[in-house]
Amino acid sequence: MGQPGDLSTGAERKLGEKVAREMYRDPDYIDDPVLVEYVQDIWQKLLAGARARGELTSEIDERFAWQVLLGKDREINAFAVPGGYLGLQLGLIAITTTADELASVLAHELSHVTQRHISRMMEQQNKQTPLMIAGMILGALAASRSPDAAGALLTGSQALAAQQQLNFSRDMEREADRVGLGVATQAGYSPKGFVNMFEKLQQSSRLNDFGAFPYLRTHPLTTERIAEMQSRQELAGAAPPVPTLEHALMAARSRVISNPGVDAQRSFLADADSAGLASQPRMRQSAVLYAATYAAFRLHDRAAVARLLPRLHASVAGDAAGERQARLLEAEIALATGDNARVLKLVDPKSDHRPDLLFGAQAQVRSGQAKEASERLQTWVSLHPRDSTAWEDLSAAYQAQGEQLRAVRADAEAQAAHLDYTAALDRLKAAQDLARKGAARSDYIEASIIDTRAREMQSLVREQALER
Incomplete structure (x- = not known):
């Protein structure tokens, strides 16, 4: 076959x-x-x-x-x-x-x-x-x-x-x-x-x-x-699968996201406060605490987050993958609450790991380090051109530096990464208008890239029209 x-x-x-x-x-x-x-x-x-x-x-x-x-x-x-x-x-x-x-x-x-x-x-x-x-x-x-x-x-x-x-x-x-x-x-x-x-x-x-x-x-x-x-x-003669702490945390995260109702989120918090949790295996405890901490964050319950986060860190101590996931969750929470300095202590924006890169880049832009963020993101999207979220973050980084032409082009690439070629072409045409008005006087290379990409998008849009 x-x-x-x-x-x-x-x-x-x-x-x-x-x-x-x-x-x-x-x-x-x-x-x-x-x-x-x-x-x-x-x-x-x-x-x-x-x-x-x-x-x-x-x-x-x-x-x-x-x-x-x-x-x-x-x-x-x-x-x-x-x-x-x-x-x-x-x-x-x-x-x-x-x-x-x-x-x-x-x-x-x-x-x-x-x-x-x-x-x-x-x-x-x-x-x-x-x-x-x-x-x-x-x-x-x-x-x-x-x-x-x-x-x-x-x-x-x-x-x-x-x-x-x-x-x-x-x-x-x-x-x-x-x-x-x-x-x-x-x-x-x-x-x-x-x-x-x-x-x-x-x-x-x-x-x-x-x-x-x-x-x-x-x-x-x-x-x-x-x-x-x-x-x-x-x-x-297969050996049985070995559960890992990291997978337990990812399954817990999936449960929280896929059950968005307020009552469901509160039930995750209740599980963490259960009297019998301490008698459960370590992996089970860590998963419950991760779900509860993440649910508290989604409920905007800062007091519960502050109470649960130390317990989560203690439960994963000694497991490198588990410690990293707990650290990423804390960074995500710090980013949402505007504690950018804390984010940059928890993640490495120069890392090859995507969550570290994205969380770190957003914190850098908000902290006045947009140039550093854009340099790392530009390297990333050159290797991962279909990463729409990275393109969006790069657009924000360029926008913070006043590089309007590059910001609009990055936004267009984000649309193209999601296969929305019509929206991408609209953004590229907007970039061409900016270039004609003088925004590209000091960036002829970017203007040339925009013209090339606009022609490519026009071709893709015509193909879609013929298919319809």
């Missing part, structure tokens, strides 16, 4: 960008620097594992985006999008116990992309348009959570075609399990993470999923997949 089908890599990337553009616009989309860094660390290891196994060909490695987009919904879900984009809901991170479990989900979805399942779908349903295929993919995802959704696909005059599509999807899921297991293992993660994750998915769906009508499903029954993974890991 793994034949490319009729859809070229370029066409698949464009199809993926259509879907990703809407994902960026979705109110649930979130660029949380701390969680993004943690997920990206796992994701990059899996990509390296796929390359080592030969699953990731040089063509799609170069042409596809390979980006994971986070959603703050508490739904337990992850899905692959054409062109190397993945969607991951925080609700899924929140239920995981180890990085191995999260890696199993990402490896599974990665394998959907490397095995060119979208292209193979197109080959089987060659009378369907690409956008209809995208709709079927989203329908398949819904069906995996509710058999009723899959049953709905079988109604009407297209029942036979839908049944064939469901059968093909089951094969794709089995293949993604098998290939994903190899990729995760190659990346250093325990294959037992797959079994543990399937068991959690089965448990989470047991109230509305009674295992009926397996022939109507897009995904194989979870019990079937558990048995398959168990047999494979027994053959491999």
Whole structure:
């Protein structure tokens, strides 16, 4: 399996960008620097594992985006999008116990992309348009959570075609399990993470999923997949996953973000004040204290933050990764409360770690060190041109220095990073107007870059219009 089908890599990337553009616009989309860094660390290891196994060909490695987009919904879900984009809901991170479990989900979805399942779908349903295929993919995802959704696909005059599509999807899921297991293992993660994750998915769906009508499903029954993974890991002699303090804190952060209601946030604080917390294992205590501190911050309860933060630091003492996450949380809180000096003591703006860079740059701009911030951010975006948040921070840094032309161009690049080429072109045209009015008299190079990028954006906008 793994034949490319009729859809070229370029066409698949464009199809993926259509879907990703809407994902960026979705109110649930979130660029949380701390969680993004943690997920990206796992994701990059899996990509390296796929390359080592030969699953990731040089063509799609170069042409596809390979980006994971986070959603703050508490739904337990992850899905692959054409062109190397993945969607991951925080609700899924929140239920995981180890990085191995999260890696199993990402490896599974990665394998959907490397095995060119979208292209193979197109080959089987060659009378369907690409956008209809995208709709079927989203329908398949819904069906995996509710058999009723899959049953709905079988109604009407297209029942036979839908049944064939469901059968093909089951094969794709089995293949993604098998290939994903190899990729995760190659990346250093325990294959037992797959079994543990399937068991959690089965448990989470047991109230509305009674295992009926397996022939109507897009995904194989979870019990079937558990048995398959168990047999494979027994053959491999796999060691069990090892929980880490850092993952416990990231799962706690995901729970807080994905449950935004005031009552839910207060319940996190109540957990920290529970009399039985002291008798819990250290990892559990740290996760509860992290969630409570973060919830107190989101509730603007400064007194609770001041009370909980020392307890959190004490609970993670001696664990380097845990200490760093507690320090980043304190820096985030200090940044929100305007204590910029404290932020710069807690993070290193020159660090190669994204949260340190972004928190530090914002504190530098507010502290009159915009030049230092812009220099570091410019280096970062040259290496990570699709980092919209970094471009936005760079725009603010240029604005603080009175470099209006560069600020507008950075804002345009932020829009382009989210695939909103029309908005990017509008900003670049505004920059060209500034240049004509004399703003570029001392920055001819920047004006030239703006003209070049404006032509590129015009071409992309025309392509989008033709696709519509």
